[in-house]
Amino acid sequence: MAPQIYASDIPDVPTVNTSIFTRIFSARASRDIGGFPGSRAVFIDGATGASLTRAQLLHLSLSFGYGIQHHPILAPLAKRGSTVLRKLTSMARCVAAGLRCTFANNAYVGRELAHQYSDSGAGVVITSEDGVGAVRTMFRELGIAQDEGDRRMIVLGHDLRWAGGPSAALNPECRGLVTLPDLLARGKLEKEEQFDGALAHETVYLCYSSGTTGKPKGVETTHQNMTAILDVVRPFFLEVQGNGTALGFLPCFHLYGLLVILHLPLIMGWSMIIQSQFEPVQFCATIERFKIPLAFIVPPVLVVLARHPAVDNYDVSSLEYMLSAAAPLGADLVQQVKIRLLAKRPSRATCSIAQAYGLTETTTATHLLSFEDSDQKIGSVGRLCANLEARIIHDEEGIVDADEGAPGELWATLIESLGIPKQPTSHDELDDSRWMTEKKELIKYKGFQVAPAELESVLLTHPDIADAAVIGVESREQATELPRAYVVHARPQEIQGLAQITAFAESVAKWMETKVTRHKFLRGG
Numbered sequence: 001m002a003p004q005i006y007a008s009d010i011p012d013v014p015t016v017n018t019s020i021f022t023r024i025f026s027a028r029a030s031r032d033i034g035g036f037p038g039s040r041a042v043f044i045d046g047a048t049g050a051s052l053t054r055a056q057l058l059h060l061s062l063s064f065g066y067g068i069q070h071h072p073i074l075a076p077l078a079k080r081g082s083t084v085l086r087k088l089t090s091m092a093r094c095v096a097a098g099l100r101c102t103f104a105n106n107a108y109v110g111r112e113l114a115h116q117y118s119d120s121g122a123g124v125v126i127t128s129e130d131g132v133g134a135v136r137t138m139f140r141e142l143g144i145a146q147d148e149g150d151r152r153m154i155v156l157g158h159d160l161r162w163a164g165g166p167s168a169a170l171n172p173e174c175r176g177l178v179t180l181p182d183l184l185a186r187g188k189l190e191k192e193e194q195f196d197g198a199l200a201h202e203t204v205y206l207c208y209s210s211g212t213t214g215k216p217k218g219v220e221t222t223h224q225n226m227t228a229i230l231d232v233v234r235p236f237f238l239e240v241q242g243n244g245t246a247l248g249f250l251p252c253f254h255l256y257g258l259l260v261i262l263h264l265p266l267i268m269g270w271s272m273i274i275q276s277q278f279e280p281v282q283f284c285a286t287i288e289r290f291k292i293p294l295a296f297i298v299p300p301v302l303v304v305l306a307r308h309p310a311v312d313n314y315d316v317s318s319l320e321y322m323l324s325a326a327a328p329l330g331a332d333l334v335q336q337v338k339i340r341l342l343a344k345r346p347s348r349a350t351c352s353i354a355q356a357y358g359l360t361e362t363t364t365a366t367h368l369l370s371f372e373d374s375d376q377k378i379g380s381v382g383r384l385c386a387n388l389e390a391r392i393i394h395d396e397e398g399i400v401d402a403d404e405g406a407p408g409e410l411w412a413t414l415i416e417s418l419g420i421p422k423q424p425t426s427h428d429e430l431d432d433s434r435w436m437t438e439k440k441e442l443i444k445y446k447g448f449q450v451a452p453a454e455l456e457s458v459l460l461t462h463p464d465i466a467d468a469a470v471i472g473v474e475s476r477e478q479a480t481e482l483p484r485a486y487v488v489h490a491r492p493q494e495i496q497g498l499a500q501i502t503a504f505a506e507s508v509a510k511w512m513e514t515k516v517t518r519h520k521f522l523r524g525g
Contacts, residue, residue: 003391003401004391004392004401005389005390005391006384006389006390006391006392007384007388007389008383008384008385008386008387008388008389009383009384010235010383010384010385010386011386012386012387013228013231013232013386013387014231015224015227015228016200016224016227016228016231017196017197017198017200017224018195018196018200018223018227019095019192019193019194019195019196019200019204019223020095020204020223020226020227020263021061021092021095021096021192021193022192022194022195022196023226023227023230023267024092024263024266024267025054025058025061025092025192025266033054033055033058034054034266034267035267035269036054036269037054038053038054038055038058039053039054039055040053040054040269040271041053041054041271042054042057042265042266042270042271042272043057043265043271043272043274044245044271044272044273044274044290045274046247046273046274046275046282046286046289046290047275047276047282050160050163050165051271052163054266056163056164057092058092059188060092060093060162060163060184061092061093061095061096061192062096062188062189062190062191062192063183063184063186063187063188063189064093064094064096064097064180064183064184065093065096065097065098065189065192065193066097066186066187066188066189067182067183067184067185067186067187068097068099068124068154068183069097069189070186070187071178071182071183071186073151073178074124074152074154074178077123077124077152078097078099078123078124080097080098080099080193081098081099081100081202082099082100082123082124083099083100083101083102083120083121083122083123083206084099084100084101084102084122084123084124084125084126085102085103085104085113085116085117085120085122085124085125085126086101086102086103086104086125086126086127091103091205091252091258091262092262094126095192095204096189096192096193097189097192097193098192098193098195100202100203100204100205100206101204101205101206102116102120102122102205102206102207102208102218103205103207103252103253103258104116104253105251105253105517105519106128106131106251106253107517107518107519108134108517109134109137109514109515109516109517110134110137110138110140110141111141111515112516112517113134113135113137113138113141114138114141114142115215115216116208116216116218117138117142118142119215119217119218120206120218123152124152124153124154125138125152125153125154126153126154126156127153127154127155127156128155128156128157129155129156129157129158129170129171129173129174132153132155132171132173132174132177133173135149135153136149136150139152150176150177153177153178154177154178154179154180154183155170155174155177155178155179155180156179156180157170157171157174157179157180157181158170158171159179159181161181162180162181162184195223199223200222200223200224200227201222201223201224202222202223203220203221203222204221204222204223204225204226205220205221205226205255205258206218206219206220206221207219207221207253207254207255207258207360208253208360209359209360209361209449215451215453215454215457216449216451216454219360219361221255221363225363226259226263226363228363228387229259229363229364229365230259230263230264230267232365232385232386232387233259233264233364233365233368233385234264234267234268236368236370236371237264237268237294239370239371239372240293240294240321240371241293241320242291242292242293242294242318242320242321243290243291243292243293243318244269244270244271245270245271245272245273245290245291245292245293245294246265246270246271246272246273246292246293246294246295246296247272247273247275247283247286247287247290247292247294247295247296248260248261248272248273248274248275248295248296249274249275249276249277249278249283250296250297250298250326250447251448254326254447254448254449255360255363255364256296256325256326256358256364256447257296259363259364260296260323261274261296273286273290273292278301278304280304280308280310281310281313283295283301283304283310284310284311284313284314284316285310285314287314287315287316287318287319288314288315288316288318291318292318292319293318293319293320293321294319294320294321294322294323295319295321295322295323296322296323296325297322297323297324298324298325298326298327298446298447299324299327299328299329299330299333299446299447299479299480300446300447300478300479300480301324302322302324302329302333302334302336302337302353302479303333303477303478303479305337305340305341306333306336306337306340311340311341316341317344317345317349319341319351320349320350320351320352321352321354321371322351322352322353322354323354323355323356324353324354324355324356325355325356325357325358325364325365325447326444326447326448327444327446327447327479327480327481328444329353329355329379329479330379330479331378331379333479334353334378334379335378337351337353338351338353352371352372352374352375353374354368354369354370354371354373354374354382355369355380355381355382356368356369356381356382357381357382362412365385366384366385366388366390366410366412367381367382367383367384367385368381368382368383368385369381369382369383370382370383388412388413389412389413390410390411390412390413391410391411391435392406392408392409392410392411393408393409393410393411394406394408396409398411398435411435412435413435441453442472443470443471443472443481443482443483444472444480444481445472445480445481445482445483445519445520445523446478446480446519447480448519450472450483450519450520452469452470452471452472452483453470454520455468455470455483455485455512455516455520455522456468456469456470456485458512458515458516459485459487459508459512461515462487462508462511463490464489464490464491464504465487465488465489465490465508466488466489466490467487467488468485468486468487468488469485469486470483470484470485470486471483471484471486471524472484472524473524473525475524481524482523482524482525483520483521483522483523483524484522484524484525485508485512485522485525487508489504505525508522509521509522509525
C-alpha cells in the first residue's frame with residue numbers, strides 16, 4: 001500500500017545558490033543594501049537606543065573579513081572554510097570572510113566549551129571581555145597552554161568607538177590579546193567570499209542539538225539551507241503591520257534566535273530591538289518606548305504576560321503579534337494573555353499569538369501558524385511550510401500510516417534546500433535517504449534544549465553517585481519542563497533517614513550548578 005504523503009499547500013520557493021551573506025547584503029538598486037536603504041537601522045540596543053545601520057554592518061563585516069584574513073597570527077587559523085567558535089553572535093563578519101561559525105552559550109563553563117570547541121574543529125574563539133576567563137579554562141581543559149590559547153582569541157571589548165559608541169578601557173586580563181579594533185583597522189575586503197552554485201552547499205553554521213546519547217552534537221547548516229528557509233518563512237510575516245520594528249531577546253546560539261533575530265530583519269527591512277535577556281519590566285518598557293508591533297518569544301514569556309503587574313504599568317497596546325517556538329504552547333495560556341492584553345484596547349483591536357514547530361536538523365521551521373489563522377487554529381503549530389512533504393506514522397517501522405485525525409509520529413522529507421545534517425547524527429534516522437525521523441530524548445526548559453544523557457554523564461563523575469537517570473517534569477506554573485535527577489548513592493549505608501537523604505539531594509543540586517550552565521540546573525529536584 002502506498003504511503004500517505006502530505007504535501008504543503010503553499011507554493012514551493014525557488015532555491016537560490018549563493019552565499020547567505022550575498023543574499024542578505026547584495027544591492028538591488030543604487031544606494032540600497034539587500035533591497036533596503038543603507039541608512040536604515042537594522043539592530044537597536046533596547047537599553048541604550050544605540051543603533052547599527054545596514055551600511056555600517058556591511059562595512060564592519062568586510063573590514064573584519066579583511067582583518068582576520070591578513071592578521072599575522074590569526075590568518076593560518078581562519079582560512080576559508082575554517083570554523084570559528086563564537087561566545088557572542090555577530091555572524092555577518094565571519095561569513096564575509098568565508099568562515100563557518102559555531103555559536104556557544106555565553107554562560108557555558110569551561111567543560112561545556114571544551115566539548116564544542118574540539119567537536120566542531122574550531123580554531124579561533126571570539127569572546128567578550130567577560131568571557132576570557134571561561135575560554136582560558138576551556139583551553140586548560142583541552143591541555144592547550146595559555147600563551148597558545150591566547151593566540152587563538154579575539155576579544156570584543158567594551159570600547160565601542162569603532163561603532164560610534166563610547167570609549168572604555170580594556171580589562172587588564174585582556175591585555176596582549178587581539179581585539180576587534182585591531183582587526184577593523186587593517187583594511188576592507190572589496191567583496192565577500194563567494195559561495196555560488198555548488199559552493200552554496202558548503203557549511204556556514206554549525207549549531208548544536210541535544211541527542212539521545214552523550215553530549216550535544218553539531219548539525220551542519222549550509223548557505224543554501226539558510227537562504228531557503230528565509231525565503232520560505234518570509235511570506236508569513238508580510239501581514240505584520242506597524243512601524244517596522246520587532247523585539248528579540250532569544251539566544252542566538254539557538255537556531256530559532258539565529259534565524260529570526262539576526263537574519264530575518266535583514267530580508268524584511270525591519271529594525272530589530274535587542275534585549276540581552278528577557279526581563280518583564282524591561283520587556284514592557286521597551287515595547288512602550290519603541291511602539292513595537294511584533295515580538296519573538298517562548299511559552300514562559302506568556303506566563304509572565306498573563307500575571308506580571310508590569311503589563312498594567314506600561315502601554316503595550318502596539319504589541320499585536322507574537323510568535324512562539326522552541327517549546328509547546330497550549331491554547332489555554334494563549335487565551336489568558338489575549339484576554340488580558342485586549343481588555344484595555346478598543347473593541348476592534350487585535351492580538352495575534354502564533355507558534356511554529358521545527359528542529360535544528362531542519363534549519364528551524366517545518367510548520368508555522370500564520371497570524372491570520374491564529375484565532376481559528378489556536379494551539380496548533382500551523383501549516384506545513386513550502387518545499388516540504390510529511391508523513392504521520394503509526395508504527396516505528398514506518399510501514400503503517402496513522403489514520404486521519406489520529407496521533408502519530410511526524411516524519412519530514414529530506415529536502416536539501418531546507419537542511420538536514422550532511423552526516424546523520426546518532427539521533428537521526430534517514431529512511432531510504434528521503435525521510436527524517438527524530439528519536440531524541442529531550443527536556444525543554446524555557447526554550448533551551450537539555451539532554452538528559454549529558455546531565456547523567458556529569459552526575460556520574462560525582463564521587464558519591466553510583467548511578468543516575470535524568471528526566472523532565474512538567475511545570476504548569478512556568479509552562480516549561482524542569483530537569484530532575486534520580487541518583488543512587490555509592491555508599492547507601494552512609495545516608496539513613498529523611499534528613500540525610502534531603503541534605504545529600506541538595507548538595508548534589510548545588511554541585512551541579514558548578515558543572516553546567518544555568519538552564520541545565522536540576523530545578524526539578
